[in-house]
Amino acid sequence: MSWERIADLTDLPVGQPVLAELAEPVCVVRVDDDTVHAVHNVCSHQYYELHEGYVDDCLIECALHGSSFDLRTGSADSLPAVTPIPTYAVKIADGGVWVDVEQPTNDAPVPRH
Ligand code: FES
Numbered sequence: 001m002s003w004e005r006i007a008d009l010t011d012l013p014v015g016q017p018v019l020a021e022l023a024e025p026v027c028v029v030r031v032d033d034d035t036v037h038a039v040h041n042v043c044s045h046q047y048y049e050l051h052e053g054y055v056d057d058c059l060i061e062c063a064l065h066g067s068s069f070d071l072r073t074g075s076a077d078s079l080p081a082v083t084p085i086p087t088y089a090v091k092i093a094d095g096g097v098w099v100d101v102e103q104p105t106n107d108a109p110v111p112r113h
Contacts, residue, residue: 001089002102009097012036017060019051022101024110026088027051029071030097031058037071038088038099042111044069045081074108084108 006020012030020026025041027050037058041050048064055061059068059077067081074087086104090097104110 001100003098005096015055017051036090040086044083044111
């Protein structure tokens with residue numbers, strides 16, 4: 001695994017997506033006091049940036065056409081997107097949020113133009 005510290009936990013606002021520019025662009029979302037999810041930042045529909053979207057519990061809605069993705073699994077839960085997005089391992093340690101983008105935790109294809 002290849003962990004990269006992306007922020008202090010206290011600097012991540014709950015319910016607000018944040019872009020982390022790692023080897024892949026990653027959308028990081030703190031959903032409650034001690035739960036953080038990380039997914040690929042590119043929508044699988046027409047490649048809009050998901051950190052511009054809206055969070056509702058464990059879903060993130062793409063701001064361009066409204067598809068929702070489950071932050072836990074990467075599944076596309078509403079049209080027009082039908083393809084899941086990669087999810088990444090997250091750990092909270094030493095007061096920081098760490099993400100491993102080396103190996104996604106699901107088998108979704110990496111969105112490419
Ligand atoms: S680009 Fe995200 S739903 Fe169309």
